[in-house]
Amino acid sequence: MAEVRDFTSYAGKLNRGDSSQRLSDVEPSYKEKIRNHKLAVVFRTSAIILGSLLFIAVVYIGWRDKEYSEAVITQETAITNGTDSYVLGLNGHVVQYSKDGVKPFFSWGPTAMF
16 A cells, blocks of 8 residues: 655755755755866866877877888989979979970980970
8 A cells, every 4th residue: 555654844844944954965056066067077178188289299209200211212213414404293203394494204214305
């Protein structure tokens, strides 16, 4: 059978304010909950930003201090430079230009002057 309880004493405590005093000890107010949540968000965001900056700094320092000690040359092409000629890379190809004209260099060697 169902239990019937008398809630008059509980209602009396609510009306007198005794229960609100007791509940505030157990459960924080909404303002306090909001404040705690804001602090948690600020600390969590700060930790994520600090961790990201630390990671970026470690990667950058590792990249900056890197030195290459050897290289493997697979193909060579002889380039005869005149006094006024310049060599530059153009879309993956090597181009030599001077007052005389432009000369492209391919993997099989130089071609005629243009």
